[in-house]
Amino acid sequence: MTTTTARPPAAPRPPAPGIRRPSHVVADSITMLNRNLLHMVRYPGLSLFTIVLPVVILLLIVFVFGGTLGAGLPGVDAEGGRAAYLAYVMSGILVITMAGTAGGTATTVSMDMTEGITARFRTMAISRAAVLAGHVLGNTIQAIIAVSLVLGVGVLIGFRPTASPLEWLAVAGLIALIAYAISWLGVAMGINAKSVEVASNLPLILTVLPLLGSGFVPTDSMPAWLQGFAQYQPFTPFIETIRGLLLGTPLGWNPALAVGWCVVIVIIGYVWSTVLYERKSVRS
Template sequence: MTTLTAQRPAAVGERRQSHVIADAVTMMRRNLLHMIRYPGLSMFTILGPVVILLLFVYVFGGTLGAGLPGVDPAGGRQAYIAYVMPGILLITIAGSAGGTATTVSMDMTEGITARFRSMAISRASVLAGHVLGNTIQALIAVALVLAVGLAIGFRPTAGPLEWLGIAGLLTFISFAITWIGVAMGMQAKSVETASNWPLLLTFLPFLGSGFVPTESMPVWLQWFAQYQPFTPFIETIRALLLGTELGWNGTLALVWCVVITVAGYAWSMTIYERKSVR
């Protein structure tokens, strides 16, 4: 009798856990179907970074590449493709947060989220479905932008282990940034506001080492450029892709991913619980 009593709470806990996972997968499928039925947001997430890549490489690349340390001016554009590609990949991830915030805000303003609250599904799965679905969308966009980079001359030196590390880090970054996008979408009072808030994230690669070395910036800007989260993200991806010096950037990138994930999750759940009480 005692054994059965001890096993019963554990069995209940296992059922609840499987219930949450099943609900999260269902909500993820919904978001992926939304991507297929309404491809405009996904196309914008891809086309924006591609336009920036082509602009900086073919318009500014010759001059900016020639100014990189140790680069032959004659090969400036080719060197700049290699230098700028990690920053473009991070802009793609940051831009995907705009689509996340927009879809979350649409669900909030149209009453879909309120309907989900009244159904017999896990509350956590509603937000988890957004996060998982939009993380997958962000990784698809990153892969397509990377393919464009390879087509115009980007030639990474990464081996199989480096590519595995790149895939893992980009997934972690996408997951973290998506939580911020979810929180922004829930916080916004309209869909238009929700689509604008994540633009702040897309500026961070420009204010880091994504397009020029931070040492070339004014002294008053260098501190922010060196210690904001996107600089270690970019430098870690650059080191894995091209074999540049990694230093502490890998550790800082992982720490920032954890911090952003926890902050985004806490922000999202606080808003969700507050609005659930109303």
Template sequence: MTTITTQRATAARTGRPSHVVADAVTMLRRNLLHIVRYPGLTVFVIGAPVVFLLLFVFVFGGTLGAGLPGVDPGGGRAAYVAYVIPGILAMTIAGTAGGAATTVAMDMTEGITARFRTMAISRAAVLAGHVLGNTIQGIIGVVVVLGVGLLVGFRSTTGPVQWLAAAGLVVLIAFAISWLAVAMGMQSKTVETASNLPMLLLLLPFLGSGFVPTDSMPAGLQWFAEYQPFTPFVETLRGLLLGTPIGSNAVLAIGWCVVIAAAGYAWSMAIYERKSVR
């Protein structure tokens, strides 16, 4: 029995694909159960974007929509619903980072991750469980917010192929943000820090094209908005759902997803390995 355990531990540390996948599924199941047992965080992650959607549509939508290019002032709110939905969807995904970082920090501070490091579990799988669980939570949040958007008047003008592409992009963005959130949670010294650090991601849709066109911003802010990742995320989703021009935004969006996911993975694994040798 000891020999089998030793072999299993060695396989886990050398990253044999079959064991990594099996361990990742186990860790995913654990994180999904955690979401079910503690629904308060999930409700907040999904509820906050819904509140923002209703606030911007019914309080600011008439004025902001009238300022969009080529919009009849009388149809401002209806136009703004279509414009703002992609930004709200991006914000929904960004908002899940706080929950993932908090959960990871709780595992770190309570010693659960330290126990995993001593067990015959793939190190990558421990983190992948958090990533996959948070990705699923992000997808659920997007579906809920999109459903509310349909109730308040959002209507897509594209077909099934574009919707499928938009769904794929949502998964990529959620996956990338989840890796970054896991790294933030592992880097944080306390749970409170972990819950606050990802708040920076929530600002990016506001400082991009999520809520107003970037050409309405001051020059310095406009430059930042055009070169940060959430602007191509939003513009690609907007083009896929509404048929607006996408240009190079799709390539930029996928590229940013790859960069963010790779950076988050390398950062989190470096912290995990460093703490494993202490």
């Protein structure tokens, strides 16, 4: 008579690197976010540049060109030109501030890719999504801080928004959403770049787009061939929505267009960055 012995249950296999439970992904994302925030504190040069440059542009435009440019706005006389132009241009400066943070994100991501830090993460039990999410969340927080400081400078030199508490809440939510969307593009550009120098230059196109929208002059003052692009590119509804919420100008369809563009940019940036990240992971 033969006897059989029951086999002990097999031990669960440890997850492969990059494959984590949802709770672990959240924990890993928080860890990577803390890493990026510490990096921002220890190396403040990039952060200061994203704040100082918009402030310099704001002061230069308002105090040097503001009187003349403001007098050209509809319903503004020569005496109130500078104050009127400050109110008009402030939303464009805030959007440029957010766009400028993408350069810092692309640079730090490229540094991680070229210096082997990301390759080291791939060998550890860390979610690959968390590595990218840490950069995105860190840059979003940095962008919100930068926008707050630039807005404070604007108030100090005479900017007087008329927004209600609910409108301020809407402005804060939209700024966070725009910063989040732009951060995904910055991450993708950083992964795609072959060097840190290229990564720092790629996001410059994002800082040019507000200039080709309604950030500094009304779109109807542009040549006819440029008006179509200026009116329908993503940054114009961003600017017009922030301007309308802060100053009470007509909003129209701009809030819906702004949110829609943010969703599109997040999808493009997320898919682009994850595909590039996985492709380079396979190659390594």
